[in-house]
Amino acid sequence: MSAIDSLPPLRSVIAAHGLTAKKSMGQNFLLDLNLTAKIARQAGDLAGSDVLEVGPGPGGLTRGLLAEGARRVLAVEKDGRCLPALAEIAEIYPGRLEVVQADALEIDPLAHLTPPIRIVANLPYNVGTELLTxxxxxxxxxxxWESLTLMFQREVAQRIVAQPGSKAYGRLAVLAQWRCDARIVMDLPAEAFTPPPKVRSAVVHLTARAEPRYPAEPKILLPLVAKAFGQRRKMLRAALRGHAPDLEDRLAAAGIAPTERAEQVSLERFCALARELAR
Known part of the structure; x- marks a missing residue:
């Protein structure tokens, strides 16, 4: 394994600071610095960007982001045990790493960053989907933010890029693909982590579109999609009952058969239905 900076290998850092991964915090540490640097490169050219990282742990990805030229990294870490290890990284990258001890669900870290902003993180399993939404x-x-480069359980990653007709296709796919271009850019085996999780992981890269892929009011589209997939085994005329008095006419106008189920309906047709319901 080649060195990306003058700091010790991550196994040594973890041993020195007693950083045993905690299941309660959704922690699984990625120790291969070649892999963390590769993940950082998936985010694109970082030289002119501020980067938000959530859950840096002992700092493997943090080191990759800084070594790849990130202008500045804001690392949000809930686990106070990791702060001394992150402070050591800040010392060799003066002025480029700020560490905030906080729960990422309870603060607005983007207010502390200067555009252009990219978000790159090996997200804790227990909060990853909530942060993404x-x-x-x-x-x-x-x-x-301009882009999200995020590591998830592979099952979650597949849900983000899923297409209509597949079991993985659902609310998360519609939400992500409506406003972003999304693709899986890396797969990682469980053995790459300490401790090894019971599932494979994958890195998803999402680039924000200037405008959503199809026109629709988010206040109508997003609750509509949530309701449709909340009862995904039901036909839409039943799953969306009460959404409009003339629901079947609205469905037909959007090119959707009332007997279809949510997983059969494309993003384009969901947006068409949202426009019909907005009338």
Whole structure:
């Protein structure tokens, strides 16, 4: 394994600071610095960007981001045990790493960053999907961030890029693909982590679109999609009952058969239905 900076290998850092991964925090540490640097490169040219990292742990990905030229990294870490290890990284990259001890679900770290902003993280398993949905629905579009490069359980990654007709296709796919170009850029085996999780992981790269892929009001589209997939085994005329008094006419106008189920309906047709319901 080649060195990316003058700091010790991550196994030595973990041993020195007693950083046993905690299951309660969804922690699985990625120790191969070649892999963390490769993940950082998937985010594109970082030289002119501020980067938000959530859950840096002992700092493997943090080191990769800084070594790949990130202008500045804001690392949000809930686990106070990791702060001394992250402070050591800050010392060799003066002025380029800020560490905030906080729960990423409870603060707005983007307010502390200067555009252009990229978000790159090996997200803790227990908060990853919640953070993603918040970033994809910030209340205004385009968002302050340009791209998301995020590691998830592979099952979650597949749900983000899934297409209609597949079992993985659902609310998360519609939300992500409506406003972003999304693709899986890396697969990682369980053995790459300490401790090894019971599932494989994957890195997804999402690039924010200037405008959503199809026109629709988010206040109509997003609750509509949530309701449709909340009862995905039901036909849409049943799953969306009460959404409009003339629901079947609205479905037909959007090119959707009332007997179809949510997993059969494309993003384009969901947006068409949202426009019909907005009338």
């Amino acid at each position: 918040r970033w994809l629905d910030p209340g205004h579009w385009p968002p302050v």
